[in-house]
Amino acid sequence: MVDMPRSREEGIQMTGHDWNPDLMHDDRSEHTGQRIARARKLRNLSQEGLARLANVSRSLIAKVESGARPATPSLVAAVARACQVDPAEINGQPYRGSDKRSDAVHAAIPAIRMALAYVDVAPEPDMPPRTLDELSTELGRLQKLQKSASHARLGALLPAALEELTVHVMESGDPRAWRLLNRAQSFAGSLARRLGYNDLAQVVVERTSVSAQRAGDPYLPHLVTMGRARLLMTLGSWDVALKMLKQTAGKIDQDDPVSTEVFGSLHLSAAIAAARAGKAADAWEHHGTASEAAARINPRDRRDPYGLQMNPGNAAIHGCAVAVELGDSDQAIRLDQGVDLTGRDTTDERRAHHEIDMARAHLWANDHDRALKRMIIAERTAPQMARFHPSARETIRQLVRVHRKIPEPLRTLESRMAI
Structure with missing residues (x-):
C-alpha cells in the first residue's frame, strides 16, 4: 500500500498556490499533482479508479492533485505505472x-x-x-x-x-x-x-x-541485475525488482571480501525495493543482512572494485533511507543520530543523498527549520545532485509553501538550485 502515513498527514499543512519549479514564471506552470491529474484524465480514470490501480487511497490522490500533499517517489512511480507513463513525466523531468x-x-x-x-x-x-x-x-x-x-x-x-x-x-x-x-x-x-x-x-x-x-x-552479471532492479524500482515495479535481487543474492557464496560486497549491496537495494513496496518486515530483514555483511568485511581487505561503497557507514545511511521510504519519519530521525558522515569511505554523493532523505523526514515531522538546514547541507555538499533530484526539489517547493514569509536562507537556496 503506497499511502501517506498519519504522521505526514498531521505534520504537513499546506495552503496556497503550488507551482512547477521549472516554469515558475510561466502561466502554464504545473505542479506534480497537476501532472498526475492530467495523466489520469488522459487515461479516462477517476480519482477512485487511479487510486485503485495505484494501490493508494482516493483521498491521497485528491490531496496530491490539489497541491495539499507532496508527491513521494513511491507515489509518483505507482501513479506513473497505473497511467502507463514514464515517472519522469510525472516529476516534470528532465x-x-x-x-x-x-x-x-x-x-x-x-x-x-x-x-x-x-x-x-x-x-x-x-x-x-x-x-x-x-x-x-x-x-x-x-x-x-x-x-x-x-x-x-x-x-x-x-x-x-x-x-x-x-x-x-x-x-x-x-x-x-x-x-x-x-x-x-x-x-x-x-x-x-x-x-x-x-x-x-x-x-x-x-x-x-x-x-x-x-x-x-563473474560478478558483473550480478551488478547488471542490480542496475536493472534499480530501474524497475524507478518505474514502480518493486515486487519484480525485489524478486530479482533476492534470487541474485542467493547465488553468491561470500567466500571473499569482493563477493561479500556484492552480496551486501544487493541486499541494500532489496531493502529499498521492499520499503517502496510497503513491506516493512522484508525491508528491515534485507537491511539487517546487508549490515551484517558490511561488518564482516575487514577494512584492510576492502577494495571496492565496483564502487559499491559496501561498508558499515553506507549501511547505516541506507537504514535511514529505508525508514524514509516506509514513511516513518520518527524512526529515520532516531537512526540518523547514529550515522557518521565524516568517514573517508562516505562520498559526497552519499552524504548529499542522506541529507535530502533527512530533510524529507524533518519536513514530515513538521520541523521546517531542520528540514531547511539539511537541504542547505545537501546543496552545499553536492550542488548538481540537489539540483536534479526530484525529492530535493519537492522538499524545497514544500518548504516555500509552508512559510508565509520565506526566510532568506530558503530564498537563497531556491535561487541557487534554480527552482
Missing part, C-alpha cells in the same frame, strides 16, 4: 536550465546516446583511441566525478570513453576492454537515471548485459 551553463549537464545526453548506438560496427574517431591503460585511468577519474555528483563534468567526458572502448572491443574482443566498457556504461546508466532519462537507462541496462557476459568477470 529539469532543463535557462541558459547554456545551467543546461550544460543535458548537452552530453545526445552524445551518450550516439556512443551507445554502436553495436555491430565500431565508431570511427578522428584520432586513434587511447590505450586500455590510459582509459582505465580515465575511468578512475570518471568514478571520482560520479562520487562527487559532478554530473556535468562526468557527462562531458563520458561519450569519448564509451566510443574509444567500443573501438577496442570491436577490434580486439579483449575481456579487459569489455570490463572497462561495462564500467563506462554503468556510469552512463546512473547518470541517465539521475537526470530522468529512463529510456536511455533502459538501453544502458541492455548494453551492460552484453558487456558483462564478455568481460570474464
Whole structure:
C-alpha cells in the first residue's frame, strides 16, 4: 500500500498556490499533482479508479492533485505505472536550465546516446583511441566525478570513453576492454537515471548485459541485475525488482571480501525495493543482512572494485533511507543520530543523498527549520545532485509553501538550485 502515513498527514499543512519549479514564471506552470491529474484524465480514470490501480487511497490522490500533499517517489512511480507513463513525466523531468551553463549537464545526453548506438560496427574517431591503460585511468577519474555528483563534468567526458572502448572491443574482443566498457556504461546508466532519462537507462541496462557476459568477470552479471532492479524500482515495479535481487543474492557464496560486497549491496537495494513496496518486515530483514555483511568485511581487505561503497557507514545511511521510504519519519530521525558522515569511505554523493532523505523526514515531522538546514547541507555538499533530484526539489517547493514569509536562507537556496 503506497499511502501517506498519519504522521505526514498531521505534520504537513499546506495552503496556497503550488507551482512547477521549472516554469515558475510561466502561466502554464504545473505542479506534480497537476501532472498526475492530467495523466489520469488522459487515461479516462477517476480519482477512485487511479487510486485503485495505484494501490493508494482516493483521498491521497485528491490531496496530491490539489497541491495539499507532496508527491513521494513511491507515489509518483505507482501513479506513473497505473497511467502507463514514464515517472519522469510525472516529476516534470528532465529539469532543463535557462541558459547554456545551467543546461550544460543535458548537452552530453545526445552524445551518450550516439556512443551507445554502436553495436555491430565500431565508431570511427578522428584520432586513434587511447590505450586500455590510459582509459582505465580515465575511468578512475570518471568514478571520482560520479562520487562527487559532478554530473556535468562526468557527462562531458563520458561519450569519448564509451566510443574509444567500443573501438577496442570491436577490434580486439579483449575481456579487459569489455570490463572497462561495462564500467563506462554503468556510469552512463546512473547518470541517465539521475537526470530522468529512463529510456536511455533502459538501453544502458541492455548494453551492460552484453558487456558483462564478455568481460570474464563473474560478478558483473550480478551488478547488471542490480542496475536493472534499480530501474524497475524507478518505474514502480518493486515486487519484480525485489524478486530479482533476492534470487541474485542467493547465488553468491561470500567466500571473499569482493563477493561479500556484492552480496551486501544487493541486499541494500532489496531493502529499498521492499520499503517502496510497503513491506516493512522484508525491508528491515534485507537491511539487517546487508549490515551484517558490511561488518564482516575487514577494512584492510576492502577494495571496492565496483564502487559499491559496501561498508558499515553506507549501511547505516541506507537504514535511514529505508525508514524514509516506509514513511516513518520518527524512526529515520532516531537512526540518523547514529550515522557518521565524516568517514573517508562516505562520498559526497552519499552524504548529499542522506541529507535530502533527512530533510524529507524533518519536513514530515513538521520541523521546517531542520528540514531547511539539511537541504542547505545537501546543496552545499553536492550542488548538481540537489539540483536534479526530484525529492530535493519537492522538499524545497514544500518548504516555500509552508512559510508565509520565506526566510532568506530558503530564498537563497531556491535561487541557487534554480527552482
